[in-house]
Amino acid sequence: MLCENCGKNEAAIHLTQIQNNETSSRHLCEPCAEAMGLSTGGQPATAPLADFIAQMGKSMAAETVAAAGTCPSCGLTLTDFKKTGRLGCARCYSTFDTSLRGLLRKLHGGTQHSGKVYLPPDPTETDRTARVVSLRRSLARAVEAEDFERAAALRDQIRRLEAGQEA
Structure with missing residues (x-):
């Protein structure tokens, strides 16, 4: 599909706007999008859940960060978790237990797992x-x-x- 603005380049940006319950779509090439003041990226895409968890982590109190320390297994700090929204290993859950309880309660409505249980090939x-x-x-x-x-x-x-x- 060609750019709706210049008609020369291939459209790389597909913009959909909703105003007053009316939808309009535009298909633009990168130079035309930049000329209109639209950011064309340049940053790698991130996982929406990781971004959400990172935002939730930012609301944690500073004293919790100091109290939690560092994961002895992978070296991740609570500050790193707040930035990325990702834990480093399974041991991080027990290391940052007190800090994660409030976050998990907000995300899932509780801190007790109630889903399926993984059963390894040779279960004990x-x-x-x-x-x-x-x-x-x-x-x-x-x-x-x-x-x-x-x-x-x-x-x-x-x-x-x-x-x-x-x-």
Whole structure:
């Protein structure tokens, strides 16, 4: 598609504007977009979730930063986390536990994991038990929702796990 402004170059910027509930789209090449005062980038794209977490991290108090220290495993500091929105390793969760609780509560509504449990290829008894507990909660929700096909499938998975088979 050619630039709507000059008609010569290939359009690289696709601008959509909504004003007074009316949508207008323009397709511009980089030189025309720059001439109109639009930034054409130059910075690498970042993950929206990482940006959001970084913004949430900026609201953490300065005394929390001093108290948390540095992760002994990867060397990440809470200040680094606030800048990037990413933790360095699994041990960061326990290192920055007190600082992350408020952030996780804001993002997820709680700090207790309630999703699926990862089951490694050769699960230990603890992993199997955690998986069975998770499946039982899902089974209860399926029964409450009267989704009996899903409930039957979950029941069968639970039986296989309790028998020591792979689910």
